[in-house]
Amino acid sequence: MKKILLIGTGGTIASELTESGLSPGLTTEQLLAFTPAVGRICHVDCLELFALDSTNITPKHWQIIVRSIKENYENYDGFVLTHGTDTMAYTAAALSYMIQDSPKPIVLTGAQKPIGFDTTDSKANLTDAFLCASSDMPGVSIVFDHKVILGTRAKKTHSKSFDAFSSINYPELGVVRDGVLLRYIQRSAALFPTFYEELDRDVALVKLLPGMGRDVLDFLFSKNDAVIIESFGVGGVPEAGGFYDCIESWKERGRLAVLTTQVENEGSDLCVYHVGSRLKNQLGVLEAYDMTTEAVYAKLMWILSLTKEPEKIARMFYSPVAGDILWPASDNMANAVL
Numbered sequence: 001m002k003k004i005l006l007i008g009t010g011g012t013i014a015s016e017l018t019e020s021g022l023s024p025g026l027t028t029e030q031l032l033a034f035t036p037a038v039g040r041i042c043h044v045d046c047l048e049l050f051a052l053d054s055t056n057i058t059p060k061h062w063q064i065i066v067r068s069i070k071e072n073y074e075n076y077d078g079f080v081l082t083h084g085t086d087t088m089a090y091t092a093a094a095l096s097y098m099i100q101d102s103p104k105p106i107v108l109t110g111a112q113k114p115i116g117f118d119t120t121d122s123k124a125n126l127t128d129a130f131l132c133a134s135s136d137m138p139g140v141s142i143v144f145d146h147k148v149i150l151g152t153r154a155k156k157t158h159s160k161s162f163d164a165f166s167s168i169n170y171p172e173l174g175v176v177r178d179g180v181l182l183r184y185i186q187r188s189a190a191l192f193p194t195f196y197e198e199l200d201r202d203v204a205l206v207k208l209l210p211g212m213g214r215d216v217l218d219f220l221f222s223k224n225d226a227v228i229i230e231s232f233g234v235g236g237v238p239e240a241g242g243f244y245d246c247i248e249s250w251k252e253r254g255r256l257a258v259l260t261t262q263v264e265n266e267g268s269d270l271c272v273y274h275v276g277s278r279l280k281n282q283l284g285v286l287e288a289y290d291m292t293t294e295a296v297y298a299k300l301m302w303i304l305s306l307t308k309e310p311e312k313i314a315r316m317f318y319s320p321v322a323g324d325i326l327w328p329a330s331d332n333m334a335n336a337v338l
């Protein structure tokens with residue numbers, strides 16, 4: 001029987017009703033008591049890390065999670081992390097960069113309704129997560145509502161339905177149907193994982209709005225090493241408002257601008273329109289292409305902890321890690337691990 005480590009961090013799955021609303025209070029042992037069927041799938045040990053609504057999760061918590069998995073890596077065949085759904089996609093992306101090439105499954109799950117409620121998705125999600133963690137599916141993934149989603153491609157797309165997560169610009173890895181994992185994609189595995197524990201926390205994100213000026217950008221650039229600009233459509237910034245000058249002047253002071261899009265599917269392509277191409281061709285701005293904002297944020301924190309050299313940053317940013325980027329096809333398809 002496979003040995004799986006269950007790491008608890010809180011979230012709705014472990015929540016109980018209090019006077020001020022749902023709050024995580026159940027231990028991992030209590031969660032397991034609700035799902036006796038797991039005992040037929042694998043042997044489980046429990047590690048209680050936090051009891052947090054995932055709104056309170058920060059990069060510091062990611063570092064603690066990574067350290068816990070690293071310390072226990074040799075002793076287990078797979079890992080299940082219970083986590084709130086609100087920031088689960090960020091944590092899944094962060095773990096995908098901080099634990100690369102893991103041959104063992106690292107599965108995140110949670111729920112939209114607490115495990116003690118009459119109607120709940122908790123039990124199915126938890127049982128499916130153990131099933132996947134006991135398989136030979138490598139790397140970081142989210143298992144939720146019977147879907148298996150690659151860690152770098154997940155996004156919370158429903159705030160209430162059980163179908164909380166979508167796989168963005170990438171097929172689902174598989175489904176769990178009646179206790180059987182059907183894998184659509186077999187990702188290749190390495191022999192050993194590489195752990196990265198450092199992150200550069202000075203990465204910010206701004207959502208562009210019609211009529212917005214450069215002040216917010218100036219402020220964010222003054223405080224951060226990189227600013228992700230969630231722009232419109234395939235990407236660009238307004239011609240009025242001083243955006244180009246702003247980006248250029250902060251670039252000269254060593255700050256990095258990364259363009260992405262507010263549109264959920266299909267990603268950016270800065271060279272299509274005049275409002276974007278100048279950014280790319282004259283100002284050397286990086287763009288997300290088909291990466292999710294969650295992945296871009298985590299990837300920049302990981303890269304900037306390793307280098308501040310612009311050329312190296314660009315090379316690492318466009319190099320696929322854990323299936324996070326496929327586009328631009330010509331450069332990256334050859335290296336992409338599907």
Ligand code: ASP
Binds near residue numbers: 011052112113
């Ligand atoms: N607010 C909760 C959390 O993210 C929501 C959930 O878990 O579904 O912790």
